[in-house]
Amino acid sequence: MIGAALALSAGASVAAPQSGQKGQKGQTPSVDISQNPTFGSARLSSGFTPDPYRVDIYSGGPVDATTVANGCVGMVAAAPDFELSYSAGSLPLIFGVTSDNDTTLVINGPNGRWYCDDDSGDGTNPLMSIPDPQSGVYDVFVGAFGGNGGSAQLYITELSGNAGGGGGDRSNYAGAVDPFEAANYGTVTLSAGFTPDPQRISMRAGGSIDAQNIASHCRGFVTRAPDVELSYSAGSLPLILSVESTSDTTLVVNSPDGLWYCDDDSGNSGSNPSLRIENPASGTYDIWVGTYSSGMSQPARLDISELYSN
Numbered sequence: 001m002i003g004a005a006l007a008l009s010a011g012a013s014v015a016a017p018q019s020g021q022k023g024q025k026g027q028t029p030s031v032d033i034s035q036n037p038t039f040g041s042a043r044l045s046s047g048f049t050p051d052p053y054r055v056d057i058y059s060g061g062p063v064d065a066t067t068v069a070n071g072c073v074g075m076v077a078a079a080p081d082f083e084l085s086y087s088a089g090s091l092p093l094i095f096g097v098t099s100d101n102d103t104t105l106v107i108n109g110p111n112g113r114w115y116c117d118d119d120s121g122d123g124t125n126p127l128m129s130i131p132d133p134q135s136g137v138y139d140v141f142v143g144a145f146g147g148n149g150g151s152a153q154l155y156i157t158e159l160s161g162n163a164g165g166g167g168g169d170r171s172n173y174a175g176a177v178d179p180f181e182a183a184n185y186g187t188v189t190l191s192a193g194f195t196p197d198p199q200r201i202s203m204r205a206g207g208s209i210d211a212q213n214i215a216s217h218c219r220g221f222v223t224r225a226p227d228v229e230l231s232y233s234a235g236s237l238p239l240i241l242s243v244e245s246t247s248d249t250t251l252v253v254n255s256p257d258g259l260w261y262c263d264d265d266s267g268n269s270g271s272n273p274s275l276r277i278e279n280p281a282s283g284t285y286d287i288w289v290g291t292y293s294s295g296m297s298q299p300a301r302l303d304i305s306e307l308y309s310n
Helices: none
Strands: 007-009 012-015 041-045 053-058 082-087 093-098 103-108 114-117 127-130 136-144 151-157 187-191 199-205 228-233 239-244 249-254 260-263 274-277 283-291 298-305
Touching (some): 093 103, 260 274
Parallel strands (some): 187 228
Antiparallel strands (some): 103 136
16 A cells, blocks of 8 residues: 655645645535535534544545545545534644554545545554644545445544543554454443442453553553443442452553543552542443553453442
């Protein structure tokens, strides 16, 4: 595959309209951004939650993206797949795709320019970061490289930076782990006041992905898929996640509001993690249990509690 050119920022490119293109609706030679988006639209303002915002789509179409603007690749639909009306703030605007197929991104921004990317995300999927986005309409096309369209998810996020021990700092997880994959050890559904407390799940900790790829303050090595998915109805109690193991383990948690929580050695044993979320939100918590050293898979137990930690 060929990557996008004319680097805008890490993982993005921008091309000025070609001859006959003024970047306005209905004036492109091969796609028509005046058509209704196939998979819907959204209005988001900077700081939106949950982050990332996700849309199920089907990639590909009959139009060769190389005819849209220089640096674009893949086959796209004539109509936009998705339309984002965005009110910008101080954060970057990031578009990405997850799919088992080889996908690309082609986006028409409020300034009439075309933004394109091929393989800057995970594997053969695109990832595009616009560091100083404008407010306005973004028409998004998800392309199929080689014309092989398939099921995909478009995600929109503003989050890039650090996540640290219980501080709730946020991070873009693209290219590292995927909270939307099926959990290795299943889903647990709990409501505030659940019994027995703690709920205990036996597993093997560790994986091949460096948790620092998620955020610089995360530690350990985890799998791409979450180990446990917790569907939680919150009350007035805290949510406490702890690990018990004879090995040195870590925790990485993605919460319903898009926050990332990471911990290394806050548990009672000195080499195992514990996270306490004082005012938890209701929703899905994706939980990874890592090993501090790479190349290890070690027995461990995840404890979910509202009363105490290990």
